[in-house]
Amino acid sequence: MINVLVVDDNSFITGGLEIILGTMDEIEVVGSAENGAEAVAFCQAQAVDVVLMDVRMPVMDGVEATKQITETTDAKVIILTTFDDDVFILKAIANGAKGYLLKNNEPELIRHAVMSVMRNQSIIQEEIWDKVRQSLETEKPDVSPDLSGLHLTAREMDVMKAVASGLSNKEIAKNLFISEGTVANNISALLGKLGLDHRTQLAILYLTGKVGGGEM
Structure with missing residues (x-):
């Protein structure tokens, strides 16, 4: 049983x-809480x-609660949000959230998301990721970030760019003329x-x- x-x-x-x-x-369901501090x-x-976590709450919001929970326990956090909360997405990801759903x-x-994070997979709903990507691209400076210090191969950069474009593994495989399994292995690597x-x-x-607000 998965305790939620x-x-x-x-x-x-x-x-x-x-x-x-x-x-x-x-x-x-082992319990419920009305704010982040209780959680x-x-x-x-x-x-x-697994914690299904709201964002805007009194006493302590879900973003800070996510940070404290992931730092002090083994629980995995899935953020349940509305479109009005999209400004919190990057901070919640930086704080260790493993899922982001409307x-x-x-x-x-929701069941699929719970099962996925228990298999150490991360879930972010497509509609939410589209908003994040659009926001990042709008705020992106004219000069692209210098990633040379990451020492990535040309193939790794191609895969990374495709992921940033919001492409699925199937679409990446088609564009790069490799198998989906190879794409998955490259992303894991x-x-x-x-x-x-x-x-x-x-x-x-x-x-x-940056990674969710912090420099590499």
Whole structure:
């Protein structure tokens, strides 16, 4: 069973998620919290596998709570957000969030996200990533960031650029005339080489020369 904590200051949201997740065989909701401080305390006191975390909450917001939870526990955080919260996305990623989903998703997509982060995969919904990419490209300086210090091969740079463009592994494979398996291996190797956790950080690094707000 995957132990899930639901965090939101709206009891309608937490109650609804508890009911929905309670119908799933692989998931057990072990509790709920109304703010980030409660979530941190809960995760530090009890075994939690995945936290479904709101962003805007009193006492402590979800971005800071994500940082404290990922630094002090083994719990993995999935941010549940609205489009109005997109300014927090990069900071939440930098703070260790493993997933980023819109709140109005179908239950099956939330279940898939929970299962994916438990397999050490990171999830960011396409609509959210499109907004992040557009924002980064709008703010991107006229001179592209100098990535020469990363010592990447031409193929690694091609893969990194494709990821930053929002292409799927299938699309990258088609464009670079390699197999999807090779693409996946190249991305995994890049993440390991650069000390990153997921492809979103890889894309942010390519576009800005930074990882979620911090220089490499």
